[in-house]
Amino acid sequence: MLKKTSLFVGQVLFLWLVYEAGNKIVSFFGLPIPGNVLGMILLFLMLLTGIVKVEQLALASNFLLKHITFFFIPIAVGLINWVDLFLQHILALTMMVLISAILAFYLTGFLFQYLQRRSEK
């Protein structure tokens, strides 16, 4: 139990260090991407090159990814400040979400299907 706990904490700490490294690099070089995206890319590269193995992070990453939706609840509570704004734009906002999702669905799916069929011929 104690061993598992310390393993978990160690893995979280490692992920946190990669995250912080991403943030630091982004702000140092003034890169126009979020620090967490760079952190994700860094970890991907470490996995590709074999510096880190998936199993070495399994405990923490399984837990965090399983419950990642939890973190969005406290953030979404901030919507309490925007209730009026939502009601004011409700129709346009709904149209925006629907139309843009349908367009992106169609373009992505159609293009890939077209390319697949062409290469099969």
Next chain:
Amino acid sequence: MNYLYIAAFSLLTIGAYKLSRWLFFRYGSPLFNMVFFGSVLVILTLIIFKIPYSMYEPSKDVMTFLLGPATVALAIPLYQNRMVLRKKGVRIIGCVVMGSLASVFSVILIGIGSGMEKFVVISAIPKSVTAPIAIEIAQISGGDPALAVAFVVATGTFGGAMGPTLLKWLGIVEKDARGLALGTVAHAQGVGMALIEGDSPGAMASSAMALAAVFTSIIAPLLVMILL
């Protein structure tokens, strides 16, 4: 006293999460989407007990402390699906880029066209990106994180619930193409639906979700600077 509030609000939020998670798995209805139902529960509690948001806010920072490491861990599913990218990388990236551009540009056009406030449009731009990265994209370009989450959840819920049917209507029947579209548009919820259609569409969706996040995070700040 401050710590007491933080503890109490954290318990409230965890309870709301647990309850909506239980309801979601029990009934499978998109109404019980964990972010939607969970945050509505917390918001209602704050309203009923007349608690100002400023009192809740410090506990938000405590609770989201692990979101950064969790986001970094998204590299793991991408790595596990790397074979997909190795085989059809260029084609996949090309289609995800086109889909993401369609999403971003239609948001900007509809947003400006209907006279929305600038920060609302900016918050909606990354709505097809997985939430932790969408929040950062919105903040970098001058949007609001809570609004960004709302758009992300709305898109994911619509895309996850209606996506498979819509794609059929639109004549997209090839399995991998469906997976790719679901991951590009409806992030994690799309991946969930794609996995139901099979392992290969699931892997396509998972890769598409990560690629859409990276691509949108690069172009969104630029587009905001140029167009808005």
